[in-house]
Amino acid sequence: MSVRVIARLDIKGPDLVKGIHLEGLRVLGRPERFARHYYEEGADELIYMDVVASLYGRNSLFDLVSRTASEVFVPLTVGGGLRTLEDIRTMLRAGADKVAINTAAIGRPEFIREAAQAFGSSTIVVSIEAIQRGEGAWEAYTDNGRERTGVDAVAWAREAVALGAGEILLTSIDREGTGRGFDLELTRTVADAVDVPVIASGGAGRAEDVLEVVLAGHADAVALASIVHYDAIDRLADAAEAVTGNTEYLRSRRTFSVVTPASIAEVKSGLLARAVDCRPVARA
Amino acid sequence: MPDRPYVAIVDYGLGNLFSVRQACAHVGLDVAITSDATTILSADGVILPGIGAFGDAMATLRRLDLVGVLRDVAASSTPLLGVCLGMQLLATESDEFGRHPGLDVVPGRVIRLAAQNDRGRLKIPHVGWSAIHPARPGAWRGGLLEEVAEGAFMYFVHSFHLETCAGGVVVATTRYGDTEYAAALTHGSVFACQFHPERSGLAGLSIYRAFAARVRTRRAEGVHAG
Numbered sequence: 001m002s003v004r005v006i007a008r009l010d011i012k013g014p015d016l017v018k019g020i021h022l023e024g025l026r027v028l029g030r031p032e033r034f035a036r037h038y039y040e041e042g043a044d045e046l047i048y049m050d051v052v053a054s055l056y057g058r059n060s061l062f063d064l065v066s067r068t069a070s071e072v073f074v075p076l077t078v079g080g081g082l083r084t085l086e087d088i089r090t091m092l093r094a095g096a097d098k099v100a101i102n103t104a105a106i107g108r109p110e111f112i113r114e115a116a117q118a119f120g121s122s123t124i125v126v127s128i129e130a131i132q133r134g135e136g137a138w139e140a141y142t143d144n145g146r147e148r149t150g151v152d153a154v155a156w157a158r159e160a161v162a163l164g165a166g167e168i169l170l171t172s173i174d175r176e177g178t179g180r181g182f183d184l185e186l187t188r189t190v191a192d193a194v195d196v197p198v199i200a201s202g203g204a205g206r207a208e209d210v211l212e213v214v215l216a217g218h219a220d221a222v223a224l225a226s227i228v229h230y231d232a233i234d235r236l237a238d239a240a241e242a243v244t245g246n247t248e249y250l251r252s253r254r255t256f257s258v259v260t261p262a263s264i265a266e267v268k269s270g271l272l273a274r275a276v277d278c279r280p281v282a283r284a
Numbered sequence: 285m286p287d288r289p290y291v292a293i294v295d296y297g298l299g300n301l302f303s304v305r306q307a308c309a310h311v312g313l314d315v316a317i318t319s320d321a322t323t324i325l326s327a328d329g330v331i332l333p334g335i336g337a338f339g340d341a342m343a344t345l346r347r348l349d350l351v352g353v354l355r356d357v358a359a360s361s362t363p364l365l366g367v368c369l370g371m372q373l374l375a376t377e378s379d380e381f382g383r384h385p386g387l388d389v390v391p392g393r394v395i396r397l398a399a400q401n402d403r404g405r406l407k408i409p410h411v412g413w414s415a416i417h418p419a420r421p422g423a424w425r426g427g428l429l430e431e432v433a434e435g436a437f438m439y440f441v442h443s444f445h446l447e448t449c450a451g452g453v454v455v456a457t458t459r460y461g462d463t464e465y466a467a468a469l470t471h472g473s474v475f476a477c478q479f480h481p482e483r484s485g486l487a488g489l490s491i492y493r494a495f496a497a498r499v500r501t502r503r504a505e506g507v508h509a510g
Contacts (some may be wrong), residue, residue, distance in 0.1 A: 001401070002437070004412050028493055039485070044439075045414055070306050075439060075483045095302045097483060120336040122409050122441045214347050220407060264302060277414040279437035 002277040004221035005267055007038035007219050007228055008047040008201060011061060011080075017051065018226055020177035021145060025051065028229055029236070032068050037232050039072040041264045042281030046076050047169070047223055049100065049127075049142050053081025062094045069095025079127055079169070085118050092119065095221035100169050102127040103142040105154070106149050109163055116164025125199075126165040129152055130186055131173045138186055154189055161194045168194060169223065172202040177226060179205025179258035187217035199223050206260040207270045214276055224267065231261035288313040289503035292327035294354070294370075296334075296344045300342070301461030303331045304367065310489060311496040322426060323421035328506070329499035330357050332476075334369030338378040338444070341369055358389040358474050363498040364475030365428075368442060371469070375446050381458060383411045390455055390471050399461035403415065406461040413437040416467045418455040423455040428475045429468060430496075431490040438467065438479035440487060445478060 009016050009031050016034055017025040028034070035046055044128050048068070065078055078091050079100025100121075105112050105126055117122045129145050130153040131140040138153035157168050170190050172183035182203045191198040197220035200213045204227050204237050213219045262270075265281045270277065287448065295317045299356035308315045310332075315331075316323050316344055324330055332354065334341055345351050346434040357364050357373070365372055375386045386394070399406040415435045418424050440458070445465040448454065456468035456477070475495070481488035 001410070002413050069302060070309070073303075073307065073310070073483060073485055073489055074439075075480075093302060095306065097303060106348060121334060122411065122443075167411060182397050194405055195405070196409065221412070 002020055002126045002219075002279055003219070003271060004044040004199075005042075005210070005264055005271075005278060006045040006047055006199060006221055006223045007035070007043045007264065008049065008223040008225045009034060010049045010051045010225065011064070012052050013065075014051075016229070018177065018229055020169055023145070027105075028233065031064060032071075032126050032233050033236060034229065035068050035072055035282060037076055037236055038228065038232070038264055042268060042279070043074060043264050044279055045074055045221075046072060047100070048076065048078045048080075048096075050078075050080025053194060057180070062090065063096040065091065065096055077125055077169075079125070080242055085114060088115055088119060088123075092123070098123050098125050098167075100125040100127040102129065103147075105160065106140060106142055106151060109159060112160055112163040112165055116166070121164045121166035121196075124165055125169050126160040127171065128143060128160070128190075129168040129171045129173050129196070130183075132183070132186070136185065141173060145176070154193055157190045157194050157198075161196050165196060167197045167199060169199045169201060171223075175203025176201075178203060181205060181209040182213035182217055182219070182222075184217040187213055187219050191218035191220065201225075207262040207267045210267050211270055211276065214271070215274075224264075226259045227262050228264055228267075230259055231263045231266075236262065236264075241247075288314050289328040289499050290316055291329040291331055292324045293317045293331045293333060294317045294324060294350065296348060296350065297404065301333060303480075303482045307489060307492045308496075309320070311492045313492075313496050313499060316351050316417050318423065318476055319348045319350065321349065323429055324350070324353055324357065327362065328503045329363040329365070329495065330354075331392060332364065332366045333372035334367065334373065335441070336369060338369065338372060338380040338463055339382065339384040341373060342384055345387075354387055355389060357438070358387070358472065361473050361502065363495060363502060364474045364476075365495050366474065367482070368478060371476035371478055372444060372446050374469075374471075375448070378444065389474060390446070390448055390453055390469060391450045392446050392453075394446050397443055397445050397460065397463065397465070399463040399487040401461040407442060409443040410460050411441050413439055413484075414458045414460060414467075414479075416458045419454045419457050419466075426490050427455060427470055428455060430486050431494060436487040438477070438481065438484040440479045442478060493502075
């Protein structure tokens, strides 16, 4: 079976953003431009996460999802602020292939069962944001790592799958945006505890980290943000145009010395070189 | 009948209709998303998409009175493209959550995917990209897979697969762990695939392009005949 390399785009308003521990968000550019680039260079899937949706109680990505789905022909997962079956239906109609749910599912776990029954398990990704609480223990958070739940992340993963989750998107808030590598122990613990695919997210700082989380963390897929975004910025002359924030800092690079940028193609070459199966990058 | 050829995407409440429609638009096909028998029967091509449970899907098709319609389309010269569950529905029956009769276009049954590798049992649903290969030398010649490179990767999302003993029907196979199974089949004017060509990048779009060419040919022949 082949490992999926997924580009994760955190979105605030009209902009692609990136923070550290999902906080201190910086504007990187127009998400659809990055999405097209990742599609063209061989990303196996894309994830759009509306990182302020839970705060405002709604997901504002509808138009962006429609535009993206008409020019990107790989699966697109959309998350952030989806609370009702109608929210999910609306997002699928806009062009999402799958949805990621977190806050609404923790608040009312039966929501997972209802969503899986209505749209099929393979459409429902449960997003778990975990923070380490001592040796071998992690707590699930919501609202992009802002709100504690008191729920054990591993037990919650098992319950979510029993209720019908088709995949788990597992984000280590401790590692997110730090470039220190994935939380291997967290990933392995959850991946071994459930019989659905686990997408490891948070912490990739160089291409080698991806190999590690697959081999030692048993991840079925990886979600990459900083390392591919900072690579893309160099390649996309028009990426930073027409954004609402100040992008000068991007050129200074001071903030991002923790990350060694790599393209999706470079990440995949690294996997294939070590005999880890993945879809090779096809050139048009 | 509209002046331009069009494809009916069968809407039975399940499935990735948006991405199928986008793929059609990308290859220049007009579409009607419909559950109306007349619209389906007069289309120049029909797509049966689908995500979800087999039993629910068949129950809905029966309620919409589309079982006979789809069997008629499959028996005609109209190109029919079945995708994912849309491929499985063509079988005689399915074991998914009990035993359910299918459209019985292709003799065969839908069984649970049970795969393992040297590390143990593999995860189900199978979500991800797998290489497809011709079921026998030359199996893709002249068909919708003609422009696809042997060993190309396609995007799969499924827990069940179609098993048939009908000779020559399976044109492409794939492998998940130790299990090899049908990735695509042809039967008369029917082409069906377990993977999602509309989510499989350029390789998948080439299948839609080939389907579009057939739809236009069918239209041209129909006009001459009329």
